Amino acid sequence: MSTPTKSPESGWRGSAEGWLQAAYDSLVESGVEAVRIQPLAKKLNLSRTSFYWFFKDRDELLAALIERWRAKNTGNLVGQAEAYAESIAEAILNVFDCWLTPALFDSQFEFAVRSWALQEPRVAEEVDVADKARLAALSGMFERFGFDGMSADVRARSTYLTQIGYISMNTHEDALTRMQRIPEYVKIFTGQPPQPRELERFYARHGYAVQAPTLVALAAKGPLHT
Known part of the structure; x- marks a missing residue:
């Protein structure tokens, strides 16, 4: 400040x-x-x-709020979708960074803006533009890894709308449960499991430590149950 x-x-x-x-x-x-x-x-x-x-007035302040939301949530999500990855599994893990890192994607802000959009057509238009930009970036990510147009579009929508559903329902998961579900989400959205080394890098940057045998089990079988 x-x-x-x-x-x-x-x-x-x-x-x-x-x-x-x-x-x-x-x-x-x-x-x-x-x-x-x-x-x-x-x-x-x-x-x-x-x-x-x-x-100048309250409207200008509200416009600045929308710009802040656009720059942070849409800008970072598009950036993560375009980030370097060795495989589509690693690419989707880059996108998942947004869901776990408030500095990249502010879910509370997203919920507030979407709630605001229900009352204000101008904001609803901004949300529509943001959704299209985010989906285009995700679809382009899948296309880079060889998925055809329709498959890329559907997988992008499945990935994105699942998370927007989490936000809209104000869903809360403990960190362990969410991390254990990550490999299965990767398989569902991409059609292939993440490699243990990809999971290890992902978990490391989110401060979640697991032993190598556990990584193999997660990649092969999906989430563990506590």
């Missing part, structure tokens, strides 16, 4: 990022109706007029 700007006339004005972060927090916690200038000013302990040093 940038350092607040001080003025003899208006005192501490805060910063554009500070106002945007407060708007994000309110959106995620309480929905778009909570994103109002006066409540945000109170939350930040700033004057209402200081808002106008950074944003």
Whole structure:
């Protein structure tokens, strides 16, 4: 967050990022109706007029929220789909990084924006554009590994819509259960199991340690049961 700007006339004005972060927090916690200038000013302990040093009006602030969501969630998902991979199994694991790394993909933000879209046609249009871009990136990922157009499209949709379903249902899994399900998801979405070395790299970057025999079992048989 940038350092607040001080003025003899208006005192501490805060910063554009500070106002945007407060708007994000309110959106995620309480929905778009909570994103109002006066409540945000109170939350930040700033004057209402200081808002106008950074944003023309509430609509401009809401547009900045959408841009933040677009850049983070769509931008990172597309980037992960296009990342280098030795196989389609590893490519899908790159995409799964989004579901497990809030820095890459903010599921709470996604839920809040999709809920907002139910009330606001302009936001619904933004969500539609984002969905198309994400699906195109996933479909292109499958095509790079030799899947024909229809197969790539259906697999992309299966991969993406499953995760959007998780988000829309506000589903929560403990980390162990989710990690144990990963190999089976890879097989379902790609038609092939991940190699133990691919799983090992994936698990390592998410801080999940398993022994080599367990990796082989996971790749060959799908999820273990606790």
